[in-house]
Amino acid sequence: xxxxxKVLIANRGEIALRIIxxxxxxxxxxxxxxxxxxxxxxxxxxxDESVCIGPAQSSESYLNESAILTAALxxxxxxxxxxxxxxxxxxxxVDKVEQHGLIWIGPNADMIRKMGDKVNAKQTAIKCGxxxxxxxxxxxKNIEDALCWADKIGYPVMIKAASGGGGRGMxxxxxxxxLRDAFPLVRAESKTxxxxxxxxxxxLLLHPRHIEFQVLGDKHGNVVIFGERxxxxxxxxxxxxxxxxxxxxxxxxxxxxIEICKAAAKKMKYxxxxxxxxxxxxxxxxxxxxxxxxQVEHPVTExxxxxxxxxxxxxxxxxxxxxxxQSNLVAHGHAIEFRINAEDPETFVPNxxxxxxxxxxxxxxxxxxxxxxxxxxxxxxxxSMIAKMIVHAQSRPACIMRAQRALDxxxxxxxxxxxxxxxxxxxxxxxxxxxxxxxWLENFLENEKTKETAQESAxxxxxx
Amino acid sequence: MxxxxxxxxxxxxxMDEMGITELDLERQLLLGLYRKHIHLSKQQAIATPVAGFxxxxxxxxxxxxxxxxSPMVGVLYLSPEPGAKPFVKVGSAVKAGDTIALxxxxxxxxxxxxxxxxxxxxxxxxDTAAVEFDTPIAIIEQVPNDAN
Numbered sequence: 001x002x003x004x005x006k007v008l009i010a011n012r013g014e015i016a017l018r019i020i021x022x023x024x025x026x027x028x029x030x031x032x033x034x035x036x037x038x039x040x041x042x043x044x045x046x047x048d049e050s051v052c053i054g055p056a057q058s059s060e061s062y063l064n065e066s067a068i069l070t071a072a073l074x075x076x077x078x079x080x081x082x083x084x085x086x087x088x089x090x091x092x093x094v095d096k097v098e099q100h101g102l103i104w105i106g107p108n109a110d111m112i113r114k115m116g117d118k119v120n121a122k123q124t125a126i127k128c129g130x131x132x133x134x135x136x137x138x139x140x141k142n143i144e145d146a147l148c149w150a151d152k153i154g155y156p157v158m159i160k161a162a163s164g165g166g167g168r169g170m171x172x173x174x175x176x177x178x179l180r181d182a183f184p185l186v187r188a189e190s191k192t193x194x195x196x197x198x199x200x201x202x203x204l205l206l207h208p209r210h211i212e213f214q215v216l217g218d219k220h221g222n223v224v225i226f227g228e229r230x231x232x233x234x235x236x237x238x239x240x241x242x243x244x245x246x247x248x249x250x251x252x253x254x255x256x257x258i259e260i261c262k263a264a265a266k267k268m269k270y271x272x273x274x275x276x277x278x279x280x281x282x283x284x285x286x287x288x289x290x291x292x293x294x295q296v297e298h299p300v301t302e303x304x305x306x307x308x309x310x311x312x313x314x315x316x317x318x319x320x321x322x323x324x325x326q327s328n329l330v331a332h333g334h335a336i337e338f339r340i341n342a343e344d345p346e347t348f349v350p351n352x353x354x355x356x357x358x359x360x361x362x363x364x365x366x367x368x369x370x371x372x373x374x375x376x377x378x379x380x381x382x383x384s385m386i387a388k389m390i391v392h393a394q395s396r397p398a399c400i401m402r403a404q405r406a407l408d409x410x411x412x413x414x415x416x417x418x419x420x421x422x423x424x425x426x427x428x429x430x431x432x433x434x435x436x437x438x439x440w441l442e443n444f445l446e447n448e449k450t451k452e453t454a455q456e457s458a459x460x461x462x463x464x
Numbered sequence: 465m466x467x468x469x470x471x472x473x474x475x476x477x478x479m480d481e482m483g484i485t486e487l488d489l490e491r492q493l494l495l496g497l498y499r500k501h502i503h504l505s506k507q508q509a510i511a512t513p514v515a516g517f518x519x520x521x522x523x524x525x526x527x528x529x530x531x532x533x534s535p536m537v538g539v540l541y542l543s544p545e546p547g548a549k550p551f552v553k554v555g556s557a558v559k560a561g562d563t564i565a566l567x568x569x570x571x572x573x574x575x576x577x578x579x580x581x582x583x584x585x586x587x588x589x590x591d592t593a594a595v596e597f598d599t600p601i602a603i604i605e606q607v608p609n610d611a612n
Contacts (some may be wrong), residue, residue, distance in 0.1 A: 036598055051517060052596040053537050067537045067597065070569040072515070074539070074594045 004028060004079045004103060004318045008072040009043065011083030012062060014388060015294075016043035018025040019081045033068055033073045035061035037379045042371040047136035049075055057379045057384050062086045065093050077318060079103035081310075085383070088293040089116045096123045105317040107272045107292045114268070115290040121204035125287040128264035128275065133286040135202035137283055142397035143183050149201050150179055156204040172204050173392040205286065208279035210234065212248045213261045214301050216312055217270040222322045225261045225333050226301045227254060231410070233347070233425065233441045238443060240418075241425060242297035243336040244304045247396050248280075248434050257285060262326065270318050273298075273309055296388070300335040301371060303392040333392055338407070338422045340370075340387040344379050345421040346448075352380040361406035365392040365399075368410075379413060387418070400426055481527075505593075511607040517594045518583040530580050534595040538569035550591075556584045564602055567595065580605040 008031040009019045016032060020043060023030045039054035045048045054061030055277040061067070063086055072080055080097050082088035094109040106112075107383070115121045125132055136149040139162065150157050150173065159182065161169030171186050173179045183199075191197040203423060214226035230246035231239045232245035245254070262277050275295050277288040288453030298309050307329075316322070342351050355375045360368040372378065391406055393399040407423050425431050430440065490611075499554045502594050516580040534540065542565050558564065563575040589601050 051537055052598055061597075066570045070605045232476070376503070436490050 002318050004314060006031065006048075006075070006077045007079045007081050007105070007314070008033065008068070008077040009047070009081050010062070010068050010087055011081075011085070012038055012041060012371070012382065013042055014371045015083040015085075015296075016041075016047060016324045017371045018369055019083060019185070019310055020046050022308055023309055025308070026311060026314065028314070031071065032236045033062070033379075034073050037381050038389055040376065042218050042373065042376075047405075050435055051075065055134075056379065058086065058382070065096060069096060069100055072097075073100060077102065079105050079314070081105040082293065083314070084293050084296055089291075091116065095285045096258055099194050103317050104287065105272070105313050106294075107270065107274055110294045111268070111270060111274075115274070115292050118289055121289065124268060125264070125290075128267045129260060130264050130287045131260070131285050131364070133202050133205070134277070134386060136200050138200065139198045139199055143180060145197075146179055146183050147176060147202065150176065153201065153203045155228055158202050158204040159199050160181065160202060160345070161186070161190035161194055161196070162198035162200055163196040164190065164229060170250060176358060176360055193263050194455070203286075205279055205281045207439070208286070209246070209248065210239075210277065210288070211280045211285070212275050212277040212295075213257065214295075214298070214309070215261065215265045215270055215274045215276065216309070216316070216322065217265055217272065217274075218316045218322045220321050221269070222325075223265045224268060224324070224326050224329060225258045225260065226266065226305055226307070226329060229300055230299055231275055232436050232438050233431070234272065234441075235445065239297060239339065241336060241338055241422065241431075243334065243396075243399075245299035245334065246280075246329060251408070253283065257328070260285075273313050283322075296339070297337050299388065299390040300337050301388060302367075303335040303367065304331050304333060305329055306332065323457075333394045334396040334400050334401055335390060335392040337390045338403065339385050339418070340389060340410075340412070340422070341384045341418045342415050343384050344416045345418045349420075350380065350384045351416040352378040352384075353415045354378075355412060357411055358413075359409075359411040360387070361389065361409035363406070363409075365402055366390075367392070369460065372412075400432060403456055417441060423432065467533060479607060517596060529585050531600045532564060532576065532578060532602045532604055534567055534597060534599040534601055535568050535595050537568055538567040538574070538594070539552045540589050540593050540595045540601065541566040541568065542571070542589075544589065548589060552584045552587075553584065554584055557607075558582060558584060558604060563612070565589075576601060578604060580604055580606050 006029040007023050009016045010033060012034065020030045030047040030305050032043045032050040033053045034041060034044045034050060034282040035054055036052060038044060053071055054064050076373055080102055084280065087093045088106065091109040091112040094104045094112060114124050122132055131203050134153050140146045140149060156172055156174045159171055159173060164170060169190050171182050173182055187197045187199055190199060209227050209230060209232040211230050213228050217223040227244065227247045227447045229242050229244045231242040251362050273294050275291040278285040279288050294309065294313065303308055343349060344351055354376060355372055358372055358374045367390045368387055368451040372386050389406060389410065391403040393400055393402045407419055411421055484547040511530055551565060552558060558578045559581050560579055562578045564578050565576045567576055568571045584603045589595060
């Protein structure tokens with residue numbers, strides 16, 4: 001077992017603060033790194049030492065591997081915590097960190113290579129017994145082959161061009177007749193668009209929810225799985241609100257999935273923190289991807305399970321044993337996280353600028369992870385998420401009540417934030433009754449826009 | 465207890481003499497039933513960070529002349545190799561493109577080149593000091609380009 005006495009945090013913003021706090025709680029010294037745009041940032045103020053590693057643009061500072069390693073070596077840090085984003089899932093960087101005798105606080109490079117890449121990850125997931133979206137094993141040769149696969153998978157299905165991507169070269173198919181018509185068309189389109197007419201087929205999920213399971217594994221083969229987070233409220237693949245547990249699951253569905261995830265994590269010899277992400281539809285789970293790092297929404301798990309996940313990451317990296325088993329993990333109540341972005345709550349245009357007043361909410365069951373303060377100027381260079389408000393209560397309805405109270409208390413002046421959107425979502429009956437899925441928020445926002453335009457034109461008509 | 469107090473006082477004195485800033489003292493009392501763990505720590509006279517990063521000593525408004533800043537985080541060398549003549553001294557005339565110092569990062573040596581013509585007015589960083597990105601290294605007084 002190695003002792004970690006000083007940690008360099010290769011990140012900024014709220015997550016850098018989150019890690020500094022965990023280190024301080026453990027009596028570990030901290031080194032902050034920062035770009036010239038972040039001279040006045042909170043993580044620089046709160047760390048024991050700080051090193052300016054480059055100019056504002058991330059590629060020259062927070063993604064500058066050499067500068068970060070040099071800073072770690074010159075400050076005699078023992079370990080590097082990458083947070084999320086930036087260098088957190090760069091396997092080559094993990095190799096370099098270890099070559100320099102430093103400890104990486106996260107899964108090892110091989111695991112990141114294996115699970116960080118989507119295609120690799122699906123193969124590994126299948127091998128480790130995780131349920132995946134059913135599909136044709138490889139290319140579909142002809143229409144007979146296609147019909148055969150569709151029968152096997154079950155309609156609706158999606159035919160996809162192997163060379164396509166980003167939403168192009170795919171079509172939803174609802175029955176055999178549609179497939180007969182569409183197959184030659186998609187094939188021809190694919191040939192023209194991508195110079196390759198290889199097609200494959202996957203089951204089409206119409207209303208999936210995003211449900212994910214938190215993994216912790218030590219270097220001695222011990223693994224635990226924390227109960228799930230429901231992150232179905234998303235806009236452009238960005239999570240907006242996350243909760244723990246997923247109230248749509250039955251206890252049996254939860255327990256079964258924990259067992260499946262535990263077996264998979266054990267089989268892949270997973271170490272440190274990670275997350276298995278799934279789509280959940282009609283009682284079935286389908287593996288989406290794995291995040292080989294700490295996640296933004298980790299605090300909801302912390303509040304429900306009474307665990308400090310960053311502390312666990314550091315302990316695991318130092319070679320300590322978990323010291324508890326699956327049966328020791330007990331969920332208490334319900335937690336919801338709200339991401340507060342410096343964005344217009346209707347158009348989502350980023351709104352950087354000076355925060356003239358910052359007064360976060362408080363009281364029982366309210367936690368705010370943020371790195372901003374009154375007088376702080378939000379730089380346009382980085383992510384627009386400026387705060388996470390996490391609320392905990394004994395039940396989901398109580399949690400919603402408390403969240404509404406806390407959002408009402410939250411004052412951020414000088415810039416626009418997404419707080420009004422979060423308030424609106426909590427009043428919505430679909431959100432309250434969990435009648436949502438991964439597409440719900442985008443549809444909701446679309447409807448809101450239409451409503452507004454209609455209202456405006458009605459008002460204009462009145463004036464005339 | 466009196467003897468224990470004396471020990472701590474002696475240690476404290478010893479630390480001052482030897483310039484030690486931190487000392488862990490462990491002592492078992494009463495047949496090992498209690499364990500006193502005493503951590504003596506003294507403020508270092510010079511407030512340098514552990515690795516000795518050069519923090520800006522002068523505020524920008526106190527500096528007159530062109531400031532040459534470090535292009536990266538690393539260890540600064542004022543001469544091409546240990547013991548060799550420094551690249552420049554105070555009073556040296558430099559041309560844009562002349563090497564003023566080297567910054568070592570990940571075992572590579574990167575030249576810090578002057579971006580102006582002028583006279584070296586002040587060197588702000590000591591040889592082998594750790595520098596951050598943008599740490600001021602030298603002040604160069606620009607010479608008006610009358611000759612051309």
